[in-house]
Structure formats: C-alpha cells, structure tokens
Amino acid sequence: MPEQIYNHYNDIVAALLFVIGFSNLLFQKNLIKKIIGLNIMDVAIYLLLASQGYISGRLAPILTDGIENAATYINPIPSGLVLTGIVVSVSVTALMLSMTIRLYRKYKTLDLDEILIKVRQDRNK
Amino acid sequence: MEKINFNEKKKLYILFRITGAILVIMLAASLIMCMLDLPGLFSPEHPGENVVAERYIESGIEETGAVNFVAGMILDYRAFDTFGESNVLFAATICVMVLLLVQNPDSKKSSSKSYYDELKDEKEIEPRLVKNDVILKTIAKFAVPFILMFGVYVILNGHLSPGGGFSGGAIVGSGFILASVAFGFDKMERFLNKKSAGIITFVSLMIYCLAKSYSFFTGANHLESGIPLGTPGDILSSGLILILNICVGLVVACTMYSFFSLMRRGKI
Secondary structure (H helix, E strand, O other): OHHHHHHOHHHHHHHHHHHHHHHHHHHOOEHHHHHHHHHHHHHHHHHHHHHHHOOOOOEOOEOOOOOOOOOOEOOOHHHHHHHHHHHHHHHHHHHHHHHHHHHHHHHOOOEHHHHHHHHHHHHHO | OOOOOHHHHHHHHHHHHHHHHHHHHHHHHHHHHHHHOOOOOOOOOOOOOOHHHHHHHHOHHHHHOOOEHHHHHHHHHOHHHHHHHHHHHHHHHHHHHHHHHOOOOOOOOOOOOOHHHHOOOHHHHOHHHHHOOHHHHHHHHHHHHHHHHHHHHHHHOOOOOOOOHHHHHHHHHHHHHHHHHHHOHHHHHOOOOHHHHHHHHHHHHHHHHHHHHHHHOOOOOOOOOOOOOOOOOOOOOOOOHHHHHHHHHHHHHHHHHHHHHHHHHOOO
8 A cells, every 4th residue: 555655646646735725715715715725726637637647767748869759758648738727727817816806896805704794784785 | 584693603614614624535535546546656558648649749740840749739739729728818818807897886986987096096006116116127127128038939939849839928928017017007008008918819819710720611630731841940840830839929928917917907
C-alpha cells in the first residue's frame, strides 16, 4: 500500500487539492473565498491532466534535433486540454466575480448568510 | 415564513457542518481510491498515449508545419476547439458587461449614470492613482514596454516555442493592466476603449471563423488552407497557425484588460 501510494502521489495530491477546494466551496461563507475554492479545484484538475500526460524521460512536445518519433515526446493532448480548462476557468471566475460585485452593491456584504437573510426580508416586505 | 429560533438554527448549522465534513471525507476517499487505479507514476502505458498522440507527433510536421506540436494540435487539428474557447472568452466579456454596465434601477436620481459615476470623484475608486505613486510609475515606465514586447514575442513564436495566443495574450493583457494602474485609465482609453476593444475582438473572431469554418461545407475533413507551409522552424511557416495565434492573442489581451477595467471602474 505505501508503495502504491508513492506510485500515485501526483494523483493523490490532485485529489486532495480538489477536496480542499470543494470544502472551501462548501464551508466558507464569504463569496470571494468560495470563488477561491473553485479556483483551487480548477488547479487540481490542471495538475491531474498535466501529470497524466507526462511520461518520465521524455521531452516536451516541441521538435528537437529533427526527431519525429512518438516515443521521444510526451503526450501533447493533455496540454491542449489544460489550455481549454484555463480559458473556461478564467471566464467562469470573471462571471462569478462580477455577480459578486452586483450582490455587494445591492446588499453591502459578502457574507452569503446575511445576503440570504436580506433577500428573505426583501421578499416579505 | 416560519420562524426558526436561535437554538434550532445552531443545531441545523452543526448538522450542516457534520454532514458536510462526512461528505468531503467520503469524496476524498473515493477520489483517492479511483486515483490508485490509474496507471502508475509517469508510466508510458497510459491509455491516453494512443494512436492519436502518435499521429499528432509523427505526421504533425508534414501536415501542419508547426515545430511546437501543441500549437499544431490546437490550431490545426483541433482548431474548432480553440475557436470555441475564444468564443467562450467573448461570451464571458459580454456577460460581465451585461452585469456591470447596467444601471442601478434603485437610484432614479442619476438614471443616466453608472454606479461608479455616483462616487464623488476618482479618489474613491483609485486612491493611489490620484496620489501619483512615484515608485509604481517609475517601475511601470521601464517594465511595461518589455512586458508588451515579451507578450508579442510569445504570440508570434507560438508555433516555434512554448507559448501561443493564449499565454501571449494574457501577458499583453497584464501589461495593459499594469499601464492602466500606473498611468490612469484615461491614457489607456486613447487606444483601448469600448469601441476599439469591440472592433479588435470582433475582427479577430471573424478572421478566425472565416479561416476555419469553410471546412464545414467541404466535409469537415482536413482543413486545407492553400497557404504553403514553408520550412518548419521559420517564423513565416506553418500556414494559418501564425495568423490564428495573432487573432487569439488579440482576443485574449482585450478580454483580460476589459475584465479588469469593468471590475475596477465599471466601464471599459
């Protein structure tokens, strides 16, 4: 078992990062901290993808010395997928931050519980 | 609305914390169990290491002309994917504009002004800017040209070295952000305002769309551009990839700057 865990330490670190981000998302009351939690989850996904694509002893996928052999380079596909993930994460983060700005302008607080209480008060008026 | 008294609320809160902790621990355990079934550390027997990756590497040079296999992959074989990504950024900019440029319906007294115009002056938005921070300005004077130059280099060399449209665009955008923080938004507005950012983004996306979407009508097989691929390793090689990198870089730079500007002061 310890050897198996050592053989997968990159994946386990990614899983733990994912869970840290998820618990931030679940337990934090502050909206900004929730967004930071979601970003930590994104980073976990990038780590998982990038470490899955890496093969020990191989080169980065850029032509070196004219060698065109697939066994010389690492897998280029996870790199492209990480790129997609980064772009989507940037867009989602910007969208969430602007929604947070709107909520803050209206309710003057970032605490989700207080916002919910104020929403309920507004509805009961 | 039923009233929950303080004790019950506290109990519910503790229940939420306990269930949440159990859920998180179960999630961690199940994720780690799944991870242990993956192929080992950096092993070559990965299922992703299949004929697709082989094809991208072994015939990438003849088919795309790009020395950087990742650039050849994302801008030639999977160009539609990258087009979708650029459109995601464009859509995100539009959504942020919809959320932040809209007027506050509660304040009827200043119906034609945005939220930030209601603040007295720029002091409340940007105290440092009015203070004329000497250190920031001096450093920015030296740093901004080099940041922009490096960003342009990363964009233009996207098919030859690590980098490409997205990373280079992000570097250029952060250079714009540093310039706008140091010298004020007024000076940035001279060449990058709402109109010009919109035009740059639209034209770049349109060029990308026209360059790649005709293959929908030709059976969506290989995307022949008709441009000679040139010698691999030259700056003017690999057909459309250089043009598409520039388009993507412009879109990303404008998007980064407009995110910052919209969130900082409510307008581009």
